[in-house]
Amino acid sequence: MSRPGARVANALGAVRERIAAAERRFGRAPGSVTLVAVAKTKPASLIREAWEAGQRQFGENFVQEAVEKLDELARLSGPGGIEWHFVGALQANKSRTVAERFDWVHTVDRIRIARRLSDQRPAFLPPLNVCLQVNVSEESSKSGARVEGVADLAAAVADLPRLRLRGLMAIPRPCTGFDEQRGALRPLAEAYERLRGDGLALDTLSMGMTDDLEAAVAEGTTMVRIGTAVFGPRG
Ligand SMILES: *Cc1c(COP(=O)(O)O)cnc(C)c1O
Helix, strand or coil: CCCCCHHHHHHHHHHHHHHHHHHHHCCCCCCCCEEEEECCCCCHHHHHHHHHCCCCEEEECCHHHHHHHHHHCHHHCCCCCCEEEECCCCCHHHHHHHHHHCCEEEEECCHHHHHHHHHHCCCCCCCEEEEEEEECCCCCCCCCEEHHHHHHHHHHHHCCCCEEEEEEECCCCCCCCHHHHHHHHHHHHHHHHHHHHCCCCCCEEECCCCCCHHHHHHCCCCEEEECHHHHCCCC
């Protein structure tokens, strides 16, 4: 029997090793890929275990579920503590809670929701970190801005006073096979490099989940969002 808490710690260690190995294999600088542990459907107690193993970036998908866990873990949040990333589908009627409680939002895909988040971000907090979600596999997904529209959206979001535009995010259609996975991620990496080439000061390419982590590192990700490999399968 492993001691309570060792399971998440061991899983986190294995994911960190996967990231480090992929960084070496694909010529990426050590530590250039940040791990966000996605905790949707998992209890606050497992987040606490991950915290005790040194994890500080956590992702959540559902506003109500997230708020309950944020309240429970309030003492682990704040400066130097947990950074909370909202990675779920963003509804306008939930934007205020997200603007008030999260440090990052990865799923901004239209200017209307960006304006709401900027208006609703409390003045006593730093600007909300934002990634634009891009739809890179249009046949299978409804959310995400079109690749062709992302430059205009980025320019508009970069002007909003209470947001800090950090980069791009995508959830590609699931595909098996390393080359297919890389091919599915490449349009996002290319869009990111185009925006940087246009002079936007972006530093975050949010792509890579449990099944395509290595492909994402190969394609230049800076932030992987990992759920299953850290917390186990979801029910
Ligand atoms: C659930 C989720 C993840 C984590 O997925 P896993 O395959 O469990 O690693 C990452 N990003 C988003 C947006 C998610 O909803």
